Amino acid sequence: MNTSFILRKDKISKDGLIPIRLLITLDGERIRRNVKNVKTNIKFWKNQRIKPNPKNESYNFHIEYNKELDELEEKVKLIYRFALLNNITLSKEYVLNKLENNTFNSNNIAPDFFDSYHEFIETNRSSKAIGTTKKYVSTVNFIKDFQNETGYHVTFDSLNIEYYEKFRDYAFGNRNTLNNYFGKLITGTKTFMNWAFERGYHSNLEFKKFKTVQNDIEVIYLTMDELMLLYNFKFESKRLEHVRDFYCFGCFTGLRFSDLKQLKKSNVFNDHIRLNIQKTKTIDHTIPLNKFAKEILEKYSDTLYQPLPAISGQKFNQYIKECCEIVGITTSINITRYIGNRRIDKILPKYQLITSHTARKTFVTNSLVLGMKEMIVRNITGHKDDKSFRKYVEIAEDFKKEEMNIWNKI
Template structure:
């Protein structure tokens, strides 16, 4: 489907004004429709729009007329989109009928919110990381649960502050949702609403007022002593040994779980790993190898597991906790989370908090403690925002102060 605008030179007035006509081309059929009350001199017509007049000339209403043309083109796109979503044949009669329908685009016939969210997910599958798509799916599933619980009328025009407050109360009071997860849900909704707005599915910008919530949480990582204890532990189970090696590979290189999972022998070089980073889309990223990561790769070279054994994320997070428990990584760790304004404090043995994400955190923190320059750490690990990285630096500085207190200050 294409929309274009032309001048009706055959309808020129005595003053030289020419009416504008819209031409819609779809499936080999052409639909012509005059644009009401829009006329211009030929000298102002350029790239299917009316260019501004000179200061010395009378005002030619280019702003008002161009807006009318833009609105008309957007309406045509919305009509075709609605027809596609609802299996309606968009023939000439249907298009002209809806163009004359002043109510088109209102709640009654606008694209459906849930259907459009599903389309949003499918559209992004080819360009977004798998983890991002999972977040989008979790968001729409949470919204569906909210709709079923509250009977809220979900439509584009109803995504407003009233929706936000009801959705927030449901998340905190009925689902005991942590603030940071609620913040991710709201971020997902805002991303979708922006996507839909750009496609002219709605004109509602109330969602821009939604506040995402984010509370700073503890950085969970393995200290060098804990990491080396895990690395050197002799497991009776090959399953746990493989999980341990995969985790340690992340903790020795700073690579994410998703990047380690796609690692191939062709990515391995004598002193480095070269691969495209899945999350940041960085091409040819170089990760230096140290003696520990080289030893793990050497262990599996020439085996069916080369370069390293892989495992699904869900099972991995379960098994790495089991590994750390066997090693004795059980230091009590205090964690604080918030559900709305309600504070939730927990004390857990450290092994219960170890997941695939803590491998990269362990690499960053231990590298800084061992004296690696901040710029080098950031370069190796890729995309870390300034605020997040500052927290790792502070942890490293605190560790150095503790070591000073435990050594020199005891003399």
């Protein structure tokens, strides 16, 4: 559907003023509608708008009239988008009827924000990792809580700088949200808004001005001594032994928890494992097996747990902390986090910070400390973000510097 404005030269008045007509072309059919109370002299008409009059002539109302033309053109676009979103067949009668409807505007054309967000989640569910889908769900629930608690009505058009500032204040003030999580909420919102924009659900680009926040955080991992202490410990509880073995297998292979959970006997070969990586959708990713990983697999080769005993993520994180506390991984770790501009410092025993995610970090860090080439480590783990990987390299380099200081004690 195309829109243009033309002069009705057949209706020129005695004082030289000509009415303006809106011309809409719809599938070869022309729809004409006069623009009420808007007239101009032909000498002021250029590029379908009214030029400003010279200073020595009377004011020609170009500002007011052009504003009316702009609004009328925008209304035609809204009518088209509304029909498209609601599977309505456009006709001459339908378009003219909506043009005369003074209540038809951007507030009632756009689909509901939250309905669209859930559509976005379901549309992407089959192509995104489970963890990514969970992040989308958490984001929309957080926005719903914001609307319910603050009374700020969230629509596609209301996502502007005012929204961003109120949402930020709510996150930091009401919810004590850490900066990095706030950044993920904003990133999730921007991803959705881009998706909705591409589908014509809105024309609001104010969201592109929203700023994400990200602070560097400590890399928590087990040193080689701590890892070997945990690996060789004799637990009386089979539950803890199984959790320890599952965790250590991640430390020896660099696999994510989500990939460890889906590991099957068919993925295991004599000297390597091969599987499809869930998060990155990598097909036939191959990881060589070192002797420690092989020992764990061999331990469960003739059991019901093969290739590894599995457990839910929530219980796992609880039990692995218990394992690390029992073996004495209790070094004090200083943790710094930010909520807005507030700095939060905590000193915690290391075992409290051990989760399923730290197994992968343990593999990367210790591999680099042992001298494995960065390119090989990245190939095994599938890291694509250079910035995050550089943290491990820096830790390994610092460790080597500390070891070199042994010479200074001679």
